[in-house]
C-alpha cells in the first residue's frame with residue numbers, strides 16, 4: 001500500500017539531531033557504533049524488535065520535522081505539540097506495521113499529517129470560520145529582487161510572512177497540508193502521494209488549486 | 223499558446239519540471255501577455271515566500287520534554303532508566319534493608335516505652351508506698367468514696383460478698399495504671415484474704 005519512494009526531506013536542511021536524553025552516555029550498538037550514527041532503517045528494525053533506546057533515538061531524530069509540519073499546518077504551538085506527541089504514541093502502538101513499510105519517515109509524516117488535518121478540521125468546526133471579513137494585515141510586498149535587507153525590509157518581510165500565514169489559514173485542510181508539504185517542507189509530489197495514499201494526479205490538482213487560491217487571496221488584498 | 227494553456231503549465235514551470243520546449247513556448251507567450259506575466263510573477267513570489275516561511279522554534283528544552291512525555295506515555299522511560307540505574311534484584315535488596323531498619327526502629331521504640339512505664343510504676347510505688355494520707359485525699363464534694371465491705375442492705379446484710387470483692391480487686395489490678403492501685407487499706411485486706 002505504501003509505494004517505495006525516496007526518503008523525503010532531502011532538499012531540506014537535515015532535521016536529525018542526536019538524542020540528548022542521556023547526555024554523556026551514548027548508547028553503543030552491537031558494532032560499537034553510537035546510535036546517532038546508525039541509519040534510520042536499522043533503528044526502525046531494532047525498535048520493532050522492542051529496543052527502547054532505538055525508539056528514543058527515532059523520536060530525537062524526527063521530532064523537529066514533525067513539529068515543523070504540524071506547526072505550519074496548524075499555525076500554533078499547542079496543536080503542534082499535540083501532533084508531535086500523538087504521532088509518536090501512535091507509531092509506538094502501530095510498530096508491528098513498520099516491518100512491512102519501506103520508508104519510516106513517509107509513514108511517520110503520514111500519521112502526523114493526517115492527525116494535523118483532523119485537528120485542523122476540528123478547530124475549524126469549533127471556531128465559526130467562514131466569515132471572510134477577517135482582514136489580512138497591511139499591504140503585501142512580494143519582493144523578488146531585493147537581496148540586502150534594511151530594517152524596513154525586515155519589517156516588510158515579517159508583514160509578508162504574516163500575510164502568507166493568514167492566506168494559508170483560509171485554505172481547506174487537505175489543500176493546506178499539500179502546499180505546506182510541497183512548497184514549505186520541500187516534499188516531492190511522489191512523496192506526498194505516498195503520504196496521503198492517493199494518486200500523484202490528485203496531489204498535482206490539490207497543489208494547483210491551493211496555489212491559485214493563495215494567489216487570489218493575496219492579490220485581492222493588494 | 224493560449225492564456226489558459228499557459229496557466230495550466232504554471233505549476234510545472236514553478237517547480238522546474240516543465241520540458242524545455244514548453245518553457246520556450248511559455249516565455250514566448252509571456253513576452254506578449256502582460257496578464258500572464260503578472261500571474262506568473264505573483265505565483266513565483268508566493269512560492270518563494272512559502273519556502274522562506276519561518277517555522278516556530280519552541281527551543282531545545284521543549285523537544286527534550288516532549289520526548290520524555292512520549293516515552294513516559296509509551297511506558298519506555300521507566301524501563302530504560304531502571305536498566306541504567308541498577309538491576310532489579312539490587313533494588314529489592316535495598317528495599318528489604320529498609321524494611322528491616324523500620325522493623326528494628328519500631329521494636330526499639332516499643333522497648334523504650336515499656337521501660338518507661340515500668341520504671342514510672344516502680345518510682346511511684348517507692349514515692350508513695352502504702353496508705354494515702356488524709357490531705358492527699360481529693361477534697362471535691364462530688365467525690366464519693368465507698369468501702370465495699372461496709373455496704374449493707376436494710377437488714378444489715380453485706381451487699382457485696384467477699385467473693386465479689388475479690389473479683390473487683392482482681393479487675394482493678396488488671397485495669398488500673400500500675401502503682402496507683404492497691405494502696406487502700408480495704409484492698410490490702412482483700413489481697414491478704416486471698417492468700
Ligand SMILES: [Zn+2]
Pocket residue numbers: 224225226228251255256257258259
Ligand atoms: Zn496570457
